[in-house]
Amino acid sequence: MMRINPVRKWLGVISLVAGMVLAWHVPARAALDKVVIGHSACLSGKYAKAGEQAFGGIQAAVNWVNESHGGVSIGGKKMPLEYKYYDAESKKESVTSLLERLITTDKVNALLAPYSSGLTLAGASVAEKYGIVYLDQGGASDKIFTQGFEYVVQTIGPGSKYHTGTLDLIKAIDPKATKVALAYEDSEFARSVMDGAKEHAQKLGFDIVFQRTYPTGVTDLTPLLSALKATKPDIVLGGGHFEDGQLFNRQMADLDIDAKALSLIAAATLPAFYEALGPLADGVMGPSHWEYGVTFSPVRANQAGLPWIGPSQDEFVSLFKAALGKDIVPDYHAAEAGAAVLALVMGIENADSVDSDKVRKALGDLTFMSFYGSWDVDETGKQIGHPMVNVQWQNGKRVIVAPAAAKTGDIQYPMPTFAEKTVKE
Amino acid sequence: MLGEQLLGNLIQGLVLGCVYGAATMGLSLIFGVLRVVNVGHGAFIMVGAFTALLLFNVFGINPILAVPVALLIGLGLGFAVYYLVMQRLVQAPELASLLATFGVGLLLEETVKQVFGSEFRGYYWSVGQLDLGVTVLPMTKLYACVGSVLVAVLLYIWHRKTRAGRALRSVVEDAEGARVCGVNVNWVYAMSFAIGIGLTVLGGVLLTMFIPVGINPYMGGVYTLKAFVIAVLGGLASPYGAFFGGLVFGIIENGSYTLLATIEGVEPFALTRALSFIMLLVILLIRPTGLFKTK
Numbered sequence: 001m002m003r004i005n006p007v008r009k010w011l012g013v014i015s016l017v018a019g020m021v022l023a024w025h026v027p028a029r030a031a032l033d034k035v036v037i038g039h040s041a042c043l044s045g046k047y048a049k050a051g052e053q054a055f056g057g058i059q060a061a062v063n064w065v066n067e068s069h070g071g072v073s074i075g076g077k078k079m080p081l082e083y084k085y086y087d088a089e090s091k092k093e094s095v096t097s098l099l100e101r102l103i104t105t106d107k108v109n110a111l112l113a114p115y116s117s118g119l120t121l122a123g124a125s126v127a128e129k130y131g132i133v134y135l136d137q138g139g140a141s142d143k144i145f146t147q148g149f150e151y152v153v154q155t156i157g158p159g160s161k162y163h164t165g166t167l168d169l170i171k172a173i174d175p176k177a178t179k180v181a182l183a184y185e186d187s188e189f190a191r192s193v194m195d196g197a198k199e200h201a202q203k204l205g206f207d208i209v210f211q212r213t214y215p216t217g218v219t220d221l222t223p224l225l226s227a228l229k230a231t232k233p234d235i236v237l238g239g240g241h242f243e244d245g246q247l248f249n250r251q252m253a254d255l256d257i258d259a260k261a262l263s264l265i266a267a268a269t270l271p272a273f274y275e276a277l278g279p280l281a282d283g284v285m286g287p288s289h290w291e292y293g294v295t296f297s298p299v300r301a302n303q304a305g306l307p308w309i310g311p312s313q314d315e316f317v318s319l320f321k322a323a324l325g326k327d328i329v330p331d332y333h334a335a336e337a338g339a340a341v342l343a344l345v346m347g348i349e350n351a352d353s354v355d356s357d358k359v360r361k362a363l364g365d366l367t368f369m370s371f372y373g374s375w376d377v378d379e380t381g382k383q384i385g386h387p388m389v390n391v392q393w394q395n396g397k398r399v400i401v402a403p404a405a406a407k408t409g410d411i412q413y414p415m416p417t418f419a420e421k422t423v424k425e
Numbered sequence: 426m427l428g429e430q431l432l433g434n435l436i437q438g439l440v441l442g443c444v445y446g447a448a449t450m451g452l453s454l455i456f457g458v459l460r461v462v463n464v465g466h467g468a469f470i471m472v473g474a475f476t477a478l479l480l481f482n483v484f485g486i487n488p489i490l491a492v493p494v495a496l497l498i499g500l501g502l503g504f505a506v507y508y509l510v511m512q513r514l515v516q517a518p519e520l521a522s523l524l525a526t527f528g529v530g531l532l533l534e535e536t537v538k539q540v541f542g543s544e545f546r547g548y549y550w551s552v553g554q555l556d557l558g559v560t561v562l563p564m565t566k567l568y569a570c571v572g573s574v575l576v577a578v579l580l581y582i583w584h585r586k587t588r589a590g591r592a593l594r595s596v597v598e599d600a601e602g603a604r605v606c607g608v609n610v611n612w613v614y615a616m617s618f619a620i621g622i623g624l625t626v627l628g629g630v631l632l633t634m635f636i637p638v639g640i641n642p643y644m645g646g647v648y649t650l651k652a653f654v655i656a657v658l659g660g661l662a663s664p665y666g667a668f669f670g671g672l673v674f675g676i677i678e679n680g681s682y683t684l685l686a687t688i689e690g691v692e693p694f695a696l697t698r699a700l701s702f703i704m705l706l707v708i709l710l711i712r713p714t715g716l717f718k719t720k
Contacts, residue, residue: 223682276547
């Protein structure tokens with residue numbers, strides 16, 4: 001048996017005690033002088049378009065918090081909000097490693113998720129591992145909230161609600177429309193949206209005549225759309241992300257597939273959609289979380305009995321343009337990302353701490369209104385307070401056609417045929 | 426109904442296959458002459474796509490006229506990349522040229538991103554359509570298909586009937602022998618690389634005529650993958666093989682969808698991709714030199 005030298009033994013004991021005493025007296029963390037929010041942004045790669053918008057929205061909200069709100073109030077002291085980000089290149093592996101870096105090296109106080117449901121899900125496990133609040137601003141899949149995550153809090157509306165307004169609207173104006181076709185990207189987000197749409201359509205009495213998926217990164221949808229055409233649907237609900245939404249619309253036109261209504265998720269609401277497709281986009285609808293023109297104000301917040309926080313819509317637009325240095329109007333990706341920052345600030349101020357558990361609890365109890373609309377989450381962290389809007393392209397302009405309280409024009413139904421829209425050269 | 430859909434998809438696949446083939450010939454030509462695998466292939470496709478996009482959206486120039494412009498840009502890029510980068514690596518281990526072409530591809534993508542941003546763009550050009558009964562073909566797709574066949578024929582004539590083509594074949598046969606006979610081997614390498622890149626950039630224009638949306642600095646990745654399958658299918662070193670490989674790939678990609686859709690509980694689109702790679706493996710097992718390589 002090995003014998004331990006008594007001198008070494010006592011040296012070990014003394015070192016241990018000294019270490020414990022030092023640990024007791026040295027504060028675990030330096031005094032809090034700022035709040036840091038970390039983000040694995042999608043500034044390049046396939047989600048770069050939405051990622052740039054989210055980045056601008058976050059910067060706009062952070063600037064508003066620091067310049068107009070005076071910072072984040074904790075313990076009666078206002079401290080600056082700092083935004084720390086890295087480009088995750090829209091890649092899953094980069095998201096997880098960068099979140100680890102933000103938590104362990106940069107010591108951020110809370111995290112903003114990247115864009116898309118898949119990337120949000122990938123990063124959620126890292127946030128859970130370290131027990132840090134993880135603000136989901138661009139991941140709509142309902143699946144995120146069935147995993148038992150404790151620190152994920154959503155600002156974007158859940159995917160299952162995307163098409164409910166569209167279907168309600170069509171049911172009300174055309175009871176004869178019965179056939180619905182669903183063709184969508186095989187992604188977490190699109191599956192979640194279409195599962196919700198299918199359930200709601202069946203509840204309303206629609207027949208699902210076609211339901212197929214296509215892989216991410218697809219470059220030709222002709223075979224799928226040929227099969228869809230054969231079912232002669234009244235309503236086509238499709239898409240997944242921006243690039244395949246463009247392709248979907250273009251190839252429906254190529255194959256002369258005319259439906260009474262076409263609604264595409266995550267693509268049809270963006271100006272770049274019309275820029276790429278021209279008149280072929282007229283009549284196409286898309287669900288949106290926010291559109292410029294939807295007016296939420298302190299007065300409406302007061303009427304709804306909710307506290308108001310954040311800039312007005314026009315202030316947000318100015319801050320967004322200044323943050324990006326570009327003269328572009330923010331879309332819903334920017335608005336929901338900005339609103340997530342505002343929610344965090346309210347959560348921290350209500351908790352009077354940056355402690356993740358306290359902030360998470362405060363976010364669970366929080367309801368408020370901002371330029372983005374109302375905000376409330378259920379016990380899983382899923383957004384339940386935010387209403388969707390429906391947008392339709394009409395002669396090159398985006399018109400909000402639902403809900404009635406927010407609409408800027410009437411729906412064009414049935415949508416014009418592709419032959420009517422095509423301008424031959 | 427199923428027969429009509431199948432026939433319609435086969436026609437669509439044939440048209441798309443021609444464009445795939447034309448967009449892959451450059452990859453095969455470069456490998457055939459220089460034994461360099463151009464991993465940056467997709468980035469050059471992207472350059473072609475942006476050429477068509479910009480000429481149309483900014484100057485209103487018809488995408489058909491963008492084809493010769495893209496060829497010239499591709500030739501210029503090809504010569505520049507050859508003399509600045511590849512010349513030193515022709516005799517180097519494969520990994521060096523692999524990394525170099527990968528790096529050039531990244532450089533092109535990031536440069537385009539810095540200049541034009543990372544949005545997915547597109548252009549709207551409509552010149553009517555042809556209703557075949559079983560399917561509808563926009564004229565833009567037909568133009569792309571005819572353009573692809575024309576490019577393949579012209580390459581064949583150049584390769585077989587011209588002095589430069591003969592010089593190229595002699596270098597492929599035996600570089601040292603060709604050098605002894607007075608062929609400027611370095612010039613042949615440079616010319617082959619430039620023509621290969623020219624064809625690839627031109628292929629990018631043809632692809633946008635087929636699908637005029639989704640144009641983005643990173644759009645090339647998916648075409649690089651397809652091009653490798655097509656090139657191996659046709660015999661990696663054979664440009665004509667690549668063209669026919671493209672045809673086979675397009676037909677299988679589109680045609681198999683209709684057949685796979687008849688299987689209950691199967692998502693056919695996911696399987697069409699798997700089928701393309703299974704087909705590649707089978708062909709490599711049976712004919713390791715590719716479908717169209719005779720020796």
